[in-house]
Amino acid sequence: MAQPDVTHLQKVCSQIRRDIVRMVHGCQSGHPGGSLGCTEFFVALYFDVLRHNKEFSMDGIGEDLFFLSNGHISPVWYSTLARSGYFDVKELATFRKLNTRLQGHPATHEHLPGIRVASGSLGQGLSVAIGAAQTKKLNDDNHLIYVLMGDGEQQEGQVWEAAMYAAHNKVDNLIATIDYNGQQIDGPVDKVLSLLDLKAKWKAFGWEVIESNGNDLDEVIKTLKHAKSLTGKGKPIMNLMTTEMGHGVDFMVGSHKWHGVAPNDEQLAQALGQLEETLGDY
Numbered sequence: 001m002a003q004p005d006v007t008h009l010q011k012v013c014s015q016i017r018r019d020i021v022r023m024v025h026g027c028q029s030g031h032p033g034g035s036l037g038c039t040e041f042f043v044a045l046y047f048d049v050l051r052h053n054k055e056f057s058m059d060g061i062g063e064d065l066f067f068l069s070n071g072h073i074s075p076v077w078y079s080t081l082a083r084s085g086y087f088d089v090k091e092l093a094t095f096r097k098l099n100t101r102l103q104g105h106p107a108t109h110e111h112l113p114g115i116r117v118a119s120g121s122l123g124q125g126l127s128v129a130i131g132a133a134q135t136k137k138l139n140d141d142n143h144l145i146y147v148l149m150g151d152g153e154q155q156e157g158q159v160w161e162a163a164m165y166a167a168h169n170k171v172d173n174l175i176a177t178i179d180y181n182g183q184q185i186d187g188p189v190d191k192v193l194s195l196l197d198l199k200a201k202w203k204a205f206g207w208e209v210i211e212s213n214g215n216d217l218d219e220v221i222k223t224l225k226h227a228k229s230l231t232g233k234g235k236p237i238m239n240l241m242t243t244e245m246g247h248g249v250d251f252m253v254g255s256h257k258w259h260g261v262a263p264n265d266e267q268l269a270q271a272l273g274q275l276e277e278t279l280g281d282y
Contacts, residue, residue, distance in 0.1 A: 004048040006218050011278035013039045017248045018275045019079035019092055025268040027096040033258035035076035037181050037243035042080040044220040051143060054085045056113035064143045065132055067117060069125020070150035071105040078102050081114040089282045123156025125149060126176060130166050133174040144231060145174045152184030155193045166236040167206025175227045177239040183256040199240055207238045214241035249274055
């Protein structure tokens with residue numbers, strides 16, 4: 001297997017971060033913090049790890065599938081889809097505008113390529129991913145299912161029902177990732193409702209658990225490939241991915257205040273000054 005050009009992918013990350021802050025600024029609405037923190041994950045997934053077909057079809061037969069459970073970080077997903085060839089990057093300028101395909105939370109009725117389920121009602125994505133993974137097995141399709149959740153989302157009861165179900169039914173073609181940035185809309189996760197030892201919990205629920213630094217692109221790629229090597233062995237895989245909310249923009253880093261706030265004109269200029277334009281702005 002060809003090794004990824006990490007230097008090029010780092011440039012993709014920089015451009016996607018520029019897209020994120022510009023998109024959220026353009027409509028003065030959206031969620032920049034988590035989007036910036038998960039940029040390396042999306043670039044690693046779509047530009048190297050995921051076996052996917054950019055000629056999009058809803059059935060997803062014969063390809064890996066990705067589901068975004070924490071749908072509020074749609075800016076990073078939309079930018080990644082556009083930059084990897086699903087639709088024209090110019091469409092990013094329509095983010096959260098009325099009657100456009102790039103709604104604040106991903107939806108299917110706009111028929112945006114790459115989106116297979118509406119998301120953003122937290123707690124539901126893992127259940128959807130499990131259903132897709134079992135469908136792959138029933139169809140003798142050896143491709144994998146990936147899903148991303150937030151850490152605050154682990155406060156939802158449905159997540160743990162799904163966790164039990166996946167382990168009990170040996171859904172071992174599923175790789176789940178948690179964006180473990182320690183922040184949610186109302187403050188630090190540990191202050192809102194502590195998750196305690198999340199690694200021990202997922203292991204106790206019967207999952208194979210690995211850990212990674214989600215803002216180290218090379219490590220993200222290696223971790224996802226390691227996760228792939230663990231599939232097919234009777235257990236679903238959980239990747240606890242530590243990230244910084246707002247990574248790449250110094251005044252946004254680590255603060256829940258940038259969970260769902262748009263930068264003003266001055267803040268946008270400051271952010272763009274820290275992010276190299278590498279592929280051309282939309």
